[in-house]
Amino acid sequence: MVRIRVLVVDDHRIFAESLAAALAAEPDVDVSAAGSGPAALRCLDRAAAEGRRFDVLLVDADLGAVAGSARVPDGQAGGPADGISLVAGVRGAQPAVRTVVLAERDDPRRAALALQAGASGWVAKDCSLSRLLAVVRGVLREETHLPPALLTGVLRELTAARKHRTDSERLVDSLTPREHEVLRCMVAGLNRKDVAARLFLSPHTVRTHMQNVLGKLGVHSTLAAVALARRAGVRPVDLPGDVVERSGQLA
Numbered sequence: 001m002v003r004i005r006v007l008v009v010d011d012h013r014i015f016a017e018s019l020a021a022a023l024a025a026e027p028d029v030d031v032s033a034a035g036s037g038p039a040a041l042r043c044l045d046r047a048a049a050e051g052r053r054f055d056v057l058l059v060d061a062d063l064g065a066v067a068g069s070a071r072v073p074d075g076q077a078g079g080p081a082d083g084i085s086l087v088a089g090v091r092g093a094q095p096a097v098r099t100v101v102l103a104e105r106d107d108p109r110r111a112a113l114a115l116q117a118g119a120s121g122w123v124a125k126d127c128s129l130s131r132l133l134a135v136v137r138g139v140l141r142e143e144t145h146l147p148p149a150l151l152t153g154v155l156r157e158l159t160a161a162r163k164h165r166t167d168s169e170r171l172v173d174s175l176t177p178r179e180h181e182v183l184r185c186m187v188a189g190l191n192r193k194d195v196a197a198r199l200f201l202s203p204h205t206v207r208t209h210m211q212n213v214l215g216k217l218g219v220h221s222t223l224a225a226v227a228l229a230r231r232a233g234v235r236p237v238d239l240p241g242d243v244v245e246r247s248g249q250l251a
Contacts, residue, residue, distance in 0.1 A: 005052065006136065008033045009040040009086065010060040010102070015125075019058070022129050029136075037063060037086040044094055054097055056136050057090055059083045061103040061110060061122075084110065084117050091118030098139040108153025111146065115154065121145035122154075168232035171217050179216070181237075182209040186222060187229050188236030198237070 006023055010016040013035060020031040032054075034040040040057070047053055063083040087099045100121040101114045111122040120139035123132060124147060135145045146154060175183060178199075185195040196206045210222070219225050 002028065004029050004056065004136065004140065005047070005054045006031045006056045006058060007040060007043055007054045008058045009035075009037070009063060009083075010058075011035050011063055012060070023133070026133065029133075037082070037089070040086060041089065041093070044090065044097065048094065053094070055140060057087075057097055057099040058132075058136075059086055059099055059101050059119075061101045061107075061114070084114050084119075087114055087119045088117040100135055100139060100145070106147060106150050106153075108150055108157050111150050112154045112157035115144070115158070122147065122150065168228050172229060172232040172234060174216050175213060179209055179213050180234075182206065183213050183225065183229050183234060184237045186210070186213070187226050187234055188239055190237075190239070 006029055008016050008020050008023070008031060010019070010033070016033040016035065020033045023029050024031045032043060034043050040059075044054060044057075061083045063086060083101055087101065090097055090099055095118075098120045099118065100123055101111070101119050102123055102125050103110070104125050106124070114122055121135050121144060123135050123145065138145055172180070172183070181199060182195060185198060190198065192203050192206050192210070195201070195210075196203045199206070201209075214220065214222075214225055217225050217228050219228060
């Protein structure tokens with residue numbers, strides 16, 4: 001019998017332990033539980049090092065929620081805090097692991113974000129155990145699972161996101177090669193002085209390039225330019241360690 005290794009990630013301990021116990025009753029399922037994103041990443045790394053990788057991650061969509069709506073910032077305590085950030089982190093670190101997001105409510109926007117981050121499914125927390133098991137087994141067959149009521153909304157969100165990305169890519173394509181290089185420095189968080197030093201330009205010339213970038217992208221701030229660049233898939237320049245330490249906000 002091929003066994004399925006499942007990791008439940010939820011910071012509500014009673015829920016996590018109850019779900020783990022219910023899944024463990026299945027003859028072909030081995031289950032562990034983690035109470036946070038960093039703890040989940042440690043479990044995944046340890047299991048991989050021991051040659052017994054997890055197959056499926058069940059992640060609370062509201063992992064790391066504080067006071068009902070606020071969230072612990074990503075990266076605090078050593079790793080991603082919220083559920084969707086964890087999905088993206090796992091996708092990058094261990095792409096063979098399938099992730100399913102467990103949610104208390106239907107939310108097309110967040111479900112679309114989860115799929116874009118690499119999730120294979122979005123399931124209501126109050127679904128039946130048999131339904132959850134069907135999803136777990138389905139994602140291992142490369143299936144994607146969404147509640148029928150969410151399909152239209154998720155497709156609408158994904159279509160809008162694709163259009164937004166296409167528009168962003170078109171704007172970025174209007175930049176000259178030098179402006180594109182300056183934009184990559186901006187995405188990396190370099191200030192004007194560091195951009196000038198890296199590209200062997202004067203600070204005045206860099207300022208002109210930055211103003212041209214903002215104008216062509218149709219935005220009024222560095223933060224907006226960086227956000228648009230990220231949507232378009234612009235990658236930051238690689239930074240030496242000393243530049244990373246000295247870089248502050250862009251001028």
